[in-house]
Amino acid sequence: MKPRTADKIATGVIVTFSSIIVAVLLGLLGFILFRGLSHISWSFLTSVPQTIRAGGGIGPQLFNSLFLLVLTLIITIPLGLGAGIYMAEYAKPGKITSSIRLVVEVLSSFPSIVVGLFGLLLIVNTFGFGFSLFSGALVLTIFNLPLMVRVTEQAFRGVPKEQKEAGLALGLSKWKIIVSILLPVAIPNLVTGTVLAAGRVFGEAAALLFTAGMSTPRLDFTNWNPLSPTSPINPFRPAETLAVHIWKINSEGLAPDAMAIAAGASAVLVILVLIFNLTARWLGRVLYQAFTASKVIK
Amino acid sequence: MMQTTFRTENLSVFYGKYEAVKGIDMNFPEQSVTALIGPSGCGKSTFLRSLNRMNDDIAGSRITGKIWIDGEDINAPGTDVIELRQKIGMVWQRPNPFYKSIYDNIAFGPKYHGIKDRRKLDEIVESSLRKAALWDEVKDRLKQSALSLSGGQQQRLCIARALSVNPRILLLDEPASALDPVSTAKVEELIIDLKKELSIVIVTHNMQQAARISDYTAYFYLGSVVEHDKTDIIFTNPTNTNTQEYISGRFG
Secondary structure, three states, rough: HHHHHHHHHHHHHHHHHHHHHHHHHHHHHHHHHHHHHHHHHHHHHOOOOOOOOOOOOOOOHHHHHHHHHHHHHHHHHHHHHHHHHHHHHHOOOOHHHHHHHHHEEEEEEEEEEEHHHHHHHHHHHHHHOOOOHHHHHHHHHHHHHHHHHHHHHHHHHHOHHHHHHHHHHHHOOOHHHHHHHHHHHHHHHHHHHHHHHHHHHHHHOHHHHHOOOOOOOOOOOOOOOOOOOOOOOOOOOOOOOHHHHHHHHHHHOOOOOOOHHHHOOOOHHHHHHHHHHHHHHHHHHHHHHHHHOOOOOO | OOEEHHHHHEEEEOOEEEEEEEEEEEEEEEOEEEEEEEEOOOHHHHHHOOOOOHHHHOOEEEEEEEEOOOOOOOOOOOOHHHHHHEEEEEEEEOOOOOOHHHHHHHHHHHHHOOOHHHHHHHHHHHHHHOOOOOOOHHHOOOOOOOHHHHHHHHHHHHHHHHHHHOOOOEEEEEOOOOHHHHHHHHHHHHHHHHHHOOOOOOOHHHOOHHHHHOOOEEEEOEEEEEEEEHHHHHOOOOOOHHHHHOOOOOOO
């Protein structure tokens, strides 16, 4: 076969494969939006769900998903950044470092149902946090840490080592170099990692069944005391997220419009992920530009 | 007689068991340029990097012997390496400006070392850039990214950055080998200009460059200094045949 022909065939195969992936994604997205969009309205987004009657909304679940995202990121980002920076900049190559890396990788392949049960036994029962947003956030952190650590490590390793040397030669401390020279350059990759972690938070259901719970107390959105059981911002209350809600009404929903609600909620979830994704990337770009005085990423 | 502020005494650098630099005694007189030449892998860059302890971070590297600056051994246990590196600037083969604006590249070091006054920082930025012969080219675009500069400009920016913390010594590791001839000429002019204020040690593979800009030349081979003398002596009348063969381009 002529090299030119081989090249054409290879190109064709690759293009076909990518087209299949894009087609599947677009098809799925289109399907979800097509089925769900018509059901989305302001009252659907803000009102509480109904058990038997039609016309229920997803207000509390929507809020729960967003609040759980915030809580999870508050725990995940510092831990992931810290461990990732340690792996990239402090850990000496050797047995301990590679065993840490192995543990992190194994952690990422745990089935979510197992991690959920683990959370139920340890966090919910033994530690007594009960079915709560906090328990859910901890379990999601277990999922997200491997990703966050790995992304952080790679983001920092990806900065040319000449940058670090230049800092050292100027008499900067290691910490100063990490914070002021490496971190700004690593930001776009860290944002990507955070976006992926966030996707997991929005989408996870199995592990949250056992930790954040399947119910939401009657929330009083005028009550902002974080310790009150009816306050929306109390992290120690049970909280059904959007993904869990979709699963629940699909499998045991009694309301006559359960299917429509599930479709609407799915569409909302997809749009939510999309919005978060775009916002995070925009923010990452703004930060990168501010720190590096540049106009373009990479 | 010139006052000697900077010298090494029986300095060896090991990577694990391998002795990359073997017991070197060398003086770096003030206000002069010392060129380190020799074939690749002869230990000259390792030697240079040990002078501001850049090898500290390399796992398995070890140093014996002494490096004296103003009568102090820089590897002595109590030495503050951060303070030490302010005295010794360094510039590499590939320009490595920070991913920051031109202004911030220069102001970063002084700011970190305690200068907060905006006007003073402005002065440092201007004087450093002037010393590096870059001011006129960038004075209207100080807020732009340093990466928007050309390679030669970036290298001069790196020199300006090194000068911003007022070093006494400047270490240059093949500073012009990645540059075009015009930029190279500018960097060479700059080096000759700068030696009025500091001692300069430069590693170079370019014999003409060593001959043009240095006052002293040391020829490295297999981790040892074969010959170290005034540059015109090394280039016109070397005592060692190995040196002569290298500088005349017969090997290396």
